[in-house]
Amino acid sequence: MTYCVAMRLEAGLLFASDSRTNAGVDHIATYRKMHVFELPGERLIVLLSAGNLATTQSVISLLRQRLAHEVANLHNVANLYEAAVLVGNTVKEVVARDSSSATLGQGVDFGGNFIVGGQIRGESTRLFHVYPQGNFIEAGEDTPYFQIGESKYGKPIIDRVIARDTSLHDAAKCTLISFDSTIRSNLSVGLPIDMLLYPADSFAPAEPHRIDADDPYFNKLRRGWGEGLRRVFAKLPDAEWF
Numbered sequence: 001m002t003y004c005v006a007m008r009l010e011a012g013l014l015f016a017s018d019s020r021t022n023a024g025v026d027h028i029a030t031y032r033k034m035h036v037f038e039l040p041g042e043r044l045i046v047l048l049s050a051g052n053l054a055t056t057q058s059v060i061s062l063l064r065q066r067l068a069h070e071v072a073n074l075h076n077v078a079n080l081y082e083a084a085v086l087v088g089n090t091v092k093e094v095v096a097r098d099s100s101s102a103t104l105g106q107g108v109d110f111g112g113n114f115i116v117g118g119q120i121r122g123e124s125t126r127l128f129h130v131y132p133q134g135n136f137i138e139a140g141e142d143t144p145y146f147q148i149g150e151s152k153y154g155k156p157i158i159d160r161v162i163a164r165d166t167s168l169h170d171a172a173k174c175t176l177i178s179f180d181s182t183i184r185s186n187l188s189v190g191l192p193i194d195m196l197l198y199p200a201d202s203f204a205p206a207e208p209h210r211i212d213a214d215d216p217y218f219n220k221l222r223r224g225w226g227e228g229l230r231r232v233f234a235k236l237p238d239a240e241w242f
Helices: 053-068 080-098 155-161 168-185 216-235
Strands: 003-009 012-017 020-022 028-030 034-039 043-051 112-120 126-130 136-138 145-149 193-199 209-211
Touching: 003 043, 003 112, 003 126, 003 168, 012 034, 012 043, 012 112, 012 168, 034 053, 034 193, 043 053, 043 080, 043 145, 043 193, 053 080, 053 112, 080 112, 080 126, 080 136, 112 145, 126 145, 145 155, 155 168, 168 193, 168 216
Parallel strands: none
Antiparallel strands: 003 012, 003 145, 012 193, 020 028, 034 043, 043 112, 112 126, 126 136, 193 209
16 A cells, blocks of 8 residues: 655645555565656656556556657646646556456456646646546645545544645645654555655756655654644543533
């Protein structure tokens, strides 16, 4: 399993993903799930992936291979909508290829979810969730973030904190707390975490930051959050009917 979060805020974009994959308790591995496609000064497109690892790796490989060919690719599409269409079509292509008659009936889930976001010069930042079927939805004013993978443990804190006018600093704090909650409750999600913050209209080179178990800020944040929750809980009133 995995956990990925992306946010489209007035201040810019946030992307974060864990790096744990597992096929049972004795098959744990680390794979990067954040994939950056950029032309500095002209476009930044970031993909986060979750689901069948073979499917998502094949999709990323095909998208990278096609950058060198005179076909639609993530370096020449005109806008982020076309980027989402391209990713969706590539997902359908890989699933159709791999889910052949030889594997039918074996209970293999070939699905893969992607978050596609970024900015291409000439339009504002945009963010899409691409489903395993290849269709997608776009983040809007009322829904400024997407999660894929093991989302339920980290969702409550994001729902309580994040709004369109949240700063990137506060969004980063909130996201890391949501990851801490998820990691504590689900063994299939784990460190390190990759995080990328992109100020809107900056077209700056992408600089993902990797957060591992020794990261002092993450450890300070998770300790402070845990201690704060316990203090608040201790101040809550007891039930009058008991």
